[in-house]
Amino acid sequence: xxxxxxDADIAALTHWTRSDDGIWxxxxxxxxxxxxxxxxxxxVALLAERMDHHPNWSNVWNTVEIALSTHDSGGLxxxxxxxxxxxxxxxx
Amino acid sequence: xxxxxxDADIAALTHWTRSDDGIWxxxxxxxxxxxxxxxxxxxVALLAERMDHHPNWSNVWNTVEIALSTHDSGGLxxxxxxxxxxxxxxxx
Amino acid sequence: xxxxxxDADIAALTHWTRSDDGIWxxxxxxxxxxxxxxxxxxxVALLAERMDHHPNWSNVWNTVEIALSTHDSGGLxxxxxxxxxxxxxxxx
Amino acid sequence: xxxxxxDADIAALTHWTRSDDGIWxxxxxxxxxxxxxxxxxxxVALLAERMDHHPNWSNVWNTVEIALSTHDSGGLxxxxxxxxxxxxxxxx
Numbered sequence: 167x168x169x170x171x172x173d174a175d176i177a178a179l180t181h182w183t184r185s186d187d188g189i190w191x192x193x194x195x196x197x198x199x200x201x202x203x204x205x206x207x208x209x210v211a212l213l214a215e216r217m218d219h220h221p222n223w224s225n226v227w228n229t230v231e232i233a234l235s236t237h238d239s240g241g242l243x244x245x246x247x248x249x250x251x252x253x254x255x256x257x258x
Numbered sequence: 259x260x261x262x263x264x265d266a267d268i269a270a271l272t273h274w275t276r277s278d279d280g281i282w283x284x285x286x287x288x289x290x291x292x293x294x295x296x297x298x299x300x301x302v303a304l305l306a307e308r309m310d311h312h313p314n315w316s317n318v319w320n321t322v323e324i325a326l327s328t329h330d331s332g333g334l335x336x337x338x339x340x341x342x343x344x345x346x347x348x349x350x
Numbered sequence: 351x352x353x354x355x356x357d358a359d360i361a362a363l364t365h366w367t368r369s370d371d372g373i374w375x376x377x378x379x380x381x382x383x384x385x386x387x388x389x390x391x392x393x394v395a396l397l398a399e400r401m402d403h404h405p406n407w408s409n410v411w412n413t414v415e416i417a418l419s420t421h422d423s424g425g426l427x428x429x430x431x432x433x434x435x436x437x438x439x440x441x442x
Numbered sequence: 443x444x445x446x447x448x449d450a451d452i453a454a455l456t457h458w459t460r461s462d463d464g465i466w467x468x469x470x471x472x473x474x475x476x477x478x479x480x481x482x483x484x485x486v487a488l489l490a491e492r493m494d495h496h497p498n499w500s501n502v503w504n505t506v507e508i509a510l511s512t513h514d515s516g517g518l519x520x521x522x523x524x525x526x527x528x529x530x531x532x533x534x
Contacts, residue, residue: 200307204307204392205393206389208300209388211292212491215492220318225316293485293488293489293532300480303396305477384487384490384491399476408499411496
């Protein structure tokens with residue numbers, strides 16, 4: 167079971183907002199249209215499957231909301247930090 | 259602006275649940291794993307883009323929740339009925 | 351059956367190479383990695399399904415080769431020109 | 443560098459045809475339409491990224507051709523066998 171990450175590691179994810187209960191981080195994305203949003207989601211799906219760590223996420227046309235947590239650990243772990251950074255890198 | 263569909267047309271979508279306010283229909287899907295869920299979502303994305311009518315939807319690993327409505331019309335129209343039927347047909 | 355396009359319309363697709371027999375146009379793409387290539391292909395798939403006109407295409411890791419023709423017409427038509435332009439626009 | 447697989451391991455992949463030079467295996471797939479073909483390809487893409495081993499492949503509407511080899515090893519290895527089996531399992 168992955169260990170809970172330090173607050174400093176989570177705070178370093180500057181694009182992500184931590185939930186009040188501390189067990190989720192969230193980021194919202196806005197694209198030009200559905201095609202661009204879906205192309206992004208497809209690449210996140212590849213990351214998730216590769217890392218064996220999957221987001222809770224939703225899409226409405228050009229917007230995507232991603233929430234990350236490690237269910238088995240009951241909070242945020244190195245798996246969430248790594249996936250968040252990899253998602254950020256897709257847009258860099 | 260598409261016309262609001264009749265209650266009978268919506269009720270005929272037996273796999274879908276209508277919201278209390280009447281302006282949404284929803285269906286939940288459960289798959290074997292993320293790969294199967296994502297393969298399904300990819301096909302729904304093709305339908306949505308082809309019909310130029312997109313769902314509000316979310317995914318958590320092997321589950322997918324889809325909600326349909328026609329925002330411009332403020333309710334359910336033939337666009338929602340057609341997309342719901344096409345989604346159902348993917349699983350038939 | 352779509353009409354064969356003029357040579358001028360095809361020549362205007364400056365990123366595409368016409369085959370010697372004149373019935374195909376081809377373009378090669380190179381990306382940073384598979385993920386970027388696949389994100390692009392996913393968006394081309396949405397275009398193809400929306401336009402109801404599909405490419406002959408192949409992928410090897412970070413490379414994608416796309417060939418377009420209109421089989422029913424035995425050559426290049428407005429459908430190929432439109433799809434080629436839409437593909438080019440994804441990269442603009 | 444992965445080791446070359448035994449002829450017996452390759453021969454056990456009954457859905458796949460070995461090339462005359464012995465360094466490739468190939469399988470062809472036919473689906474109902476582009477949507478079904480693309481849904482399948484999307485799941486193969488997830489496998490490939492997860493296994494970090496990617497196919498040479500092509501698509502024409504409802505058909506998909508997949509060729510596997512391990513370039514670094516100059517032939518067929520356990521990576522090809524594992525990916526071929528995982529692809530077969532998608533259709534089981």
